[in-house]
Amino acid sequence: MYEVLGLFILFIVGVMLVSEGGHLAHLHIFGYIIEPMAKSTFYFTIAIMVVVDLVQSRYQKKLMAERRIVRKSPADG
Numbered sequence: 001m002y003e004v005l006g007l008f009i010l011f012i013v014g015v016m017l018v019s020e021g022g023h024l025a026h027l028h029i030f031g032y033i034i035e036p037m038a039k040s041t042f043y044f045t046i047a048i049m050v051v052v053d054l055v056q057s058r059y060q061k062k063l064m065a066e067r068r069i070v071r072k073s074p075a076d077g
Contacts (some may be wrong), residue, residue, distance in 0.1 A: 005053045009046060016042055 015037065022034035 005049060008049055012045055
C-alpha cells in the first residue's frame with residue numbers, strides 16, 4: 001500500500017542528491033547553473049506526500065467498508 005509513497009520519496013532523495021552533486025561540481029545544463037534543492041522544499045514535499053497518502057488510505061478504507069455493507073444487505077426481491 002505504501003510502495004508508491006516509498007518510490008516517490010526515493011525519487012525526491014535522488015533529485016536532491018543529483019542537485020547537490022551538480023552544484024558542488026559546478027555543472028551547467030543548457031547554460032543554467034545547477035542550484036541545490038532547499039532542505040525546506042525537500043521536507044515540505046515529503047510531508048505533503050505523507051499527508052496525501054494518509055488521506056487516500058482512509059478514504060479507501062471507508063469505500064471498502066461501504067462496499068462490504070452493500071454486499072451483505074439482503075436482496076430486494
